[in-house]
Amino acid sequence: MDEKRVKCGAGSEDRMDSPAVNKLSGEKEPVLKIEHMSISFTQYDRGMRQVSLPVIRDLDVEVHAGEMVAVVGSSGSGKSLLAHGVMGVLPYNAAMDGRITYCGEELTRERIEKLRGREIVLVPQSIAFLNPLMKIGPQICKGDKRASAREKLRSIFKRYELDERVGNLYPFELSGGMNRRVLISTALMEEPKLVIADEPTPGLDLAVAKRAMAHFRELADMGAGVLVITHDLELALEVADRIAVFYAGATVEEAPVQDFQDEDSLRHPYTKALWRAMPQHGFHYIEGAQPYVKDLPAGCSFAPRCPQCGPECAREIAYRAVRGGKVRCVRGK
């Protein structure tokens, strides 16, 4: 029940409205704005022949201050690359294109190298990202031994109900749930303006997963922009303000979370199919699978599975604004 309270707590009203207000007045820039992001990999095919795999083709997403946005896509769709792309930690054989703006200014290579770990933080997917040979305290403080850092560490421990002794332990001495809180703590040492969480809840049971999500919700309520990348739509619906749905390398819909209460208020047929596939909404499924990046159809990538597909779907589909959300479908209304 705690999770709900966090979400509906003080300030939630104006938070819900603020993005729209921002757009109208144009005063406040989004913290993070990604436009037409594409990421491709070069791979060796046979012998010396190289092929380029476009894993992300067209990704658009915006995160405002105090807002929590979830990017939801199926596993293996390459959505983790989004986080790595923003942080500038893509592998050497990846190429990124598109435009990333942070607080109104373009996020260049030099800029992200200065900002990451301070204003922009990544909470990685796995607790395996903690250094196993370093005690928790120094790990969260990143080697800062000043009294102010120690003071801050104490307040963070208190906030996440971690015992102060934890600071003197190694990661292997903690349980999975505690390590996960430690991972989130590493993000809090500085005052981040943008937090990117990559699949923060794999294999956690429902109660624990909800609590982990609630921690990110708190970060948003404190004023940071939070981008959560997950495959778990049901969980995302509990805590996020907006949902961006990712399919076959592109965002197909962006919708306020309230629109997920009813199938008719959703815009894209894939999102509607996701909605109907929830066990409590009929557990229906559609045939086929997400196309592999090598053989994507021209035009709409969902067309082969779409019940309303027509000849106009074979063209390039624009990502357009519809009813306070966005949709990449010619029929979305």
Add this chain to the structure above:
Amino acid sequence: MKLEVKDMSYRYTAKGRQILKNFNLAVDSSERVGLTAPSGYGKTTLCQLLSGYLKPDQGQVLLDGQPLSSYQGYCPVQMVWQHPEFAVNPRLPMREVIHEGDEIEEWVIQGLGIEPDWLRRFPTELSGGELQRFSLARALGKRTRFLIADEISTMLDLITQSQIWHFLLEEVEKRQIGLIAVSHNPELIDRVCTRKIDLRLQGEEK
């Protein structure tokens, strides 16, 4: 057929926590039973005991009145694990993973949506959802009578989850395979199971 657990107790080490105590369960092959409990109540341990990966300290697992350990060769109770990436041999191409099963029929492979192209690849080249389809296919061999599904769909997106469960339900119905499913998602359990058991109530069925 009937899978029975009689008075089973289990702990991992001699002084360790008593995970199961005098646990009883009987599942018919026409049934689909859902197991629920929070983390740490021994759901996975119970699955391993049921499928013969662990031996109970006390009590027995009986299949049609015979102890499970007396079945030679292929075990008729097959378990599918939560993390498929740890359940397939990383050095075998996926085609061989299928061959580890008991003469897997072509329709199972197709029904689970396994693409012919995936068969040539190695486990590290596939996503968790793709690997899980292989683990399921491998467990649905000809002599399988009971399927133990331990959180098999947490890594899947909603549509794939629904797709795979629909296939599984049809398959177990057709072949009269009993199903025991573990999941954290109460709505999912309500959908797929005919009966629910909460491990917190330690064996006393609701």
